[in-house]
Amino acid sequence: MTKAEWLDALEQRHGADLQRKFSSACVAVCGLGGLGSNVAISLARAGVGTLLLIDFDRVDISNLHRQQYSISQLGMYKTEAMKRTLSEISPYCNAITHTVKLTEENLSLIADCSIVCECFDNAQCKAMLVNGVAERYHEKYIVSASGMSGLHRGNTIQTKRLGKRLYICGDGMSDVADDGTLFAPRVMLCAAHQANTVLRIIASKFEV
Amino acid sequence: MVKINGEELNVAGRTVAQFLAERGYDVKRVAVELNGDILPKAQYECTVLQDGDSVEIVSFVGGG
Numbered sequence: 001m002t003k004a005e006w007l008d009a010l011e012q013r014h015g016a017d018l019q020r021k022f023s024s025a026c027v028a029v030c031g032l033g034g035l036g037s038n039v040a041i042s043l044a045r046a047g048v049g050t051l052l053l054i055d056f057d058r059v060d061i062s063n064l065h066r067q068q069y070s071i072s073q074l075g076m077y078k079t080e081a082m083k084r085t086l087s088e089i090s091p092y093c094n095a096i097t098h099t100v101k102l103t104e105e106n107l108s109l110i111a112d113c114s115i116v117c118e119c120f121d122n123a124q125c126k127a128m129l130v131n132g133v134a135e136r137y138h139e140k141y142i143v144s145a146s147g148m149s150g151l152h153r154g155n156t157i158q159t160k161r162l163g164k165r166l167y168i169c170g171d172g173m174s175d176v177a178d179d180g181t182l183f184a185p186r187v188m189l190c191a192a193h194q195a196n197t198v199l200r201i202i203a204s205k206f207e208v
Numbered sequence: 209m210v211k212i213n214g215e216e217l218n219v220a221g222r223t224v225a226q227f228l229a230e231r232g233y234d235v236k237r238v239a240v241e242l243n244g245d246i247l248p249k250a251q252y253e254c255t256v257l258q259d260g261d262s263v264e265i266v267s268f269v270g271g272g
Contacts, residue, residue: 035272121272123237130239130268134246149271162241162264176271187272 003092010047018203019047025202026050028113030102030129032078033057034182035145036119037068038191039198040082044090046199051086051093052113053079056101066184107132110140115198118144119191121176134166143197147171148190150179157189159197161208167201169193212263220259225252228265239266 011019025048029036032055040051055078059069073081079097086095098109110116110133118129130144147170148157156171170190176182200206209216219227224247228235240247241264247255257263
């Protein structure tokens, strides 16, 4: 498959104008667990041009129940495993990997992206990233997630908009510390809200 | 009155930090939107809530 064939297939479905916006977009996916692995795949399928994949962790057997990795990827860094997966789905997506723990100190890693997806699992890390990006990069959009654990109703997963540039997906309540675990479909619902929000922002559709 | 997460509350005059502490929020897990903008954490102590302010407090929960 040539790049021209791939782009043509996307343009036929999305229209040339919208595909041009997707192709020129740069999105940071911060955390490649249950949320981030699903967000990255959705955005790559849509033909988003550049994805920044950021995670410090390796694929573990305990990830397979909800994260988009396979047995052959056990032990690999999630960044490398996801890059390999994306190359099979969307070979001309420019997937740039950073195998590090994203902190306030190295937040400039996401400087070139206009949209930042917060896909961490730890609540304090989520707050750190959202506050850090909002304080330092006034022009960036942030698409965060909070509350997708347990087997609660799917219809409670929503997207909220706070101010002009922050979106938060999830039910806002269900904490994995209380529910004990996460299930693939509900995490995917939340990740799908995030990916949909990212595509809508790229398409200049800002309302929720 | 100050509108906080959709509820009108009589808390004008308190700082954001005081309000968060009174309500038992874990400051390390929150993001605060004040009148449409995310309030930098360094300003929680010095930002006094005023009548007519609109505030959204997000308290992040774990899982991802």
